[in-house]
Amino acid sequence: MSTNTWKQVDQYYASKLQKSDSIMESVLKENSEAGLPAIDVSPNQGKFLSLLAQLKGAKSILEIGTLGGYSTIWLARALPEDGRLVTLEFSETHAKVAARNIRNAGVEEKVEIKVGAALDTLPSLKGPFDFIFIDADKQNNANYLKWALQLAQPGAVIITDNVVRGGRVIDENSEDESVQGVRSFAEMLSREDRIDSTVVQTVGSKGYDGFVMGIVK
Numbered sequence: 053m054s055t056n057t058w059k060q061v062d063q064y065y066a067s068k069l070q071k072s073d074s075i076m077e078s079v080l081k082e083n084s085e086a087g088l089p090a091i092d093v094s095p096n097q098g099k100f101l102s103l104l105a106q107l108k109g110a111k112s113i114l115e116i117g118t119l120g121g122y123s124t125i126w127l128a129r130a131l132p133e134d135g136r137l138v139t140l141e142f143s144e145t146h147a148k149v150a151a152r153n154i155r156n157a158g159v160e161e162k163v164e165i166k167v168g169a170a171l172d173t174l175p176s177l178k179g180p181f182d183f184i185f186i187d188a189d190k191q192n193n194a195n196y197l198k199w200a201l202q203l204a205q206p207g208a209v210i211i212t213d214n215v216v217r218g219g220r221v222i223d224e225n226s227e228d229e230s231v232q233g234v235r236s237f238a239e240m241l242s243r244e245d246r247i248d249s250t251v252v253q254t255v256g257s258k259g260y261d262g263f264v265m266g267i268v269k
């Protein structure tokens with residue numbers, strides 16, 4: 053099965069399962085015009101996150117890693133009127149683009165962007181959160197999991213993106229810091245009793261990757 057087939061199937065299902073969405077399309081266009089890297093979740097993955105947040109009945113979402121706000125908007129759309137989402141972004145440039153996209157998507161009332169290194173902004177956050185999406189610098193995944201567990205309420209869902217890395221996660225000798233970050237995160241999960249997790253491997257327009265998803269006890 054070729055990478056091209058994955059992409060075509062991804063597009064096929066996006067065309068069947070998602071209504072034409074000028075807002076989400078314009079987010080990706082704005083990101084590209086602003087020179088942001090195209091490392092957002094795919095449309096099907098964004099919808100997956102949104103459906104998960106709805107299944108959970110999420111009211112307070114924490115996202116670590118905003119980029120241009122693509123996943124942020126998918127998640128914010130899942131919130132009820134009185135729901136809130138805090139998203140953490142290191143880059144001022146990314147945060148500015150995200151703020152514009154979030155405003156254009158009409159969800160700015162629910163979303164707060166905190167600019168800075170997440171490990172510096174996390175201590176200022178008021179929990180608890182019932183849904184947490186970790187998708188920033190993978191080197192810090194274990195630190196983010198530690199914070200997520202601290203800020204989560206019992207029953208909260210924690211999703212961590214890009215945990216397969218084209219299969220490179222199984223290379224214990226990898227010199228790639230992101231691979232080692234994901235491996236430390238997996239190691240931590242293997243010893244952590246406060247969360248029950250599984251992995252979902254994914255293929256599609258973003259290649260071969262995956263999510264770890266868990267429920268906090």
Ligand SMILES: C[S@@+](CC[C@H](N)C(=O)[O-])C[C@H]1O[C@@H](n2cnc3c(N)ncnc32)[C@H](O)[C@@H]1O
Nearest residue numbers: 092093117119122123141142169170187188189
């Ligand atoms: C993969 S992108 C996020 C994609 C986004 N969640 C989406 O799917 O649309 C990762 C983001 O994390 C940000 N980032 C990197 N290191 C960070 C840090 N230490 N603290 C907060 N954000 C960071 C990057 O600037 C980048 O915008």
Ligand SMILES: [Mg+2]
Nearest residue numbers: 093187213214
């Ligand atoms: Mg990601």
